[in-house]
């Protein structure tokens with residue numbers, strides 16, 4: 001469970017103080033696939049950075065898994081989460097298996113155990129025969145599968161996905177979204193999905209928050225397949 005209460009964030013630019021997030025209140029339940037959409041500059045990345053502990057809000061409170069996110073608790077909380085990025089963020093000098101095992105290496109899990117677990121999750125994402133390949137030899141979809149395997153190896157409660165399919169074609173997008181859905185269903189992982197693509201959000205999410213100018217303009221929790229973007233979304237939608 002994630003609860004945001006009254007989150008605000010300012011940036012200082014050219015001696016000007018700009019309000020980038022304005023009183024954000026959100027409740028995300030366990031096993032939700034929660035979509036965060038909004039035009040460029042609406043504050044999606046800033047909100048994601050705050051949720052993942054990379055940035056602190058100026059005011060407001062965040063509760064994740066029943067724990068208040070503070071500078072002292074954030075490392076323990078972040079350990080229960082993983083992140084998937086648009087451009088995969090894999091290490092090109094490591095093999096597929098080493099990339100996937102890396103989070104367990106950082107947690108000082110023994111080599112035998114982490115490689116065994118990495119093979120297991122590579123099987124789950126359908127890349128069991130790619131263990132010894134280097135990242136540069138893979139397609140975009142395969143790279144994202146590796147990133148997903150790396151994300152689930154720590155059995156996170158929450159996965160944050162920042163435009164996970166924006167670099168992929170339509171068919172690969174469908175395959176990656178199906179894989180994320182399978183993770184949500186099998187492990188009851190909560191997924192927070194940031195995307196420009198309304199069709200991605202509509203096909204995946206059971207709740208959608210629409211951000212505009214740093215404010216939540218709307219939260220949609222039912223009849224998502226019937227949701228039609230209105231004027232403020234027209235500039236960036238791929239819908240219908």
Ligand SMILES: Nc1ncnc2c1ncn2[C@@H]1O[C@H](COP(=O)(O)OP(=O)(O)OP(=O)(O)O)[C@@H](O)[C@H]1O
Nearest residue numbers: 011012013020038039040041042043044045046047
């Ligand atoms: N480090 C920063 N310093 C100053 N202003 C910033 C900083 N980061 C973001 N901003 C501004 O904050 C606002 C929100 O930016 P943010 O990146 O969160 O939006 P976004 O919805 O993720 O946009 P996009 O879809 O283009 O990634 C924008 O006006 C942006 O210019």
